[in-house]
Amino acid sequence: GENVEQHPSTLSVQEGDSAVIKCTYSDSASNYFPWYKQELGKRPQLIIDIRSNVGEKKDQRIAVTLNKTAKHFSLHITETQPEDSAVYFCAASKGSNYQLIWGAGTKLIIKP
């Protein structure tokens, strides 16, 4: 079955700097790759997603890139702010069952 690996497990960056989180997936049939942000004690919230027919997508300070050949995708956050501190999860999905396979998460710490 699908396996999603996420790195790093913890990322600490200075406020204003950029943060990059990387994920790899194993199943080449996966075609949908969302990123979720989960603050402590709260529900996961979708922040950006990308489908396999697109190589890059951007939404203000957040961007996601997808390399289908290498089977990896990355989240890029620019000009980080204190409110960006949270746990970020990548996920992958394929086919008709909408099953999301999640990475283990990255704890992003924004230092003032």
Next chain:
Amino acid sequence: ETGVTQSPTHLIKTRGQQVTLRCSSQSGHNTVSWYQQALGQGPQFIFQYYREEENGRGNFPPRFSGLQFPNYSSELNVNALELDDSALYLCASSFRGGPSYSYNEQFFGPGTRLTVL
């Protein structure tokens, strides 16, 4: 704030007991997925219900079962609780448009924190 709700918020059970968790999907959604999130880990897919039928299942034993009702709300039942079942249980609703669908965002509820003693 999404329209997905879950009840109860917290629950404490003992080993061997049974538990039922409930999820009300967002208006207009017809699909509910359930996930288990252990502390410090990513969510694990349990199963999904579409139009009242199970539509995909993750690597969970049969003592995890579910239902979806005509109003698209859903229940997750866990029998013979084990200590490792302690986790946050999340449901997510989405809209699936039929045989030729496009993937739509899953909206998550706040979760039910289950503690098994």
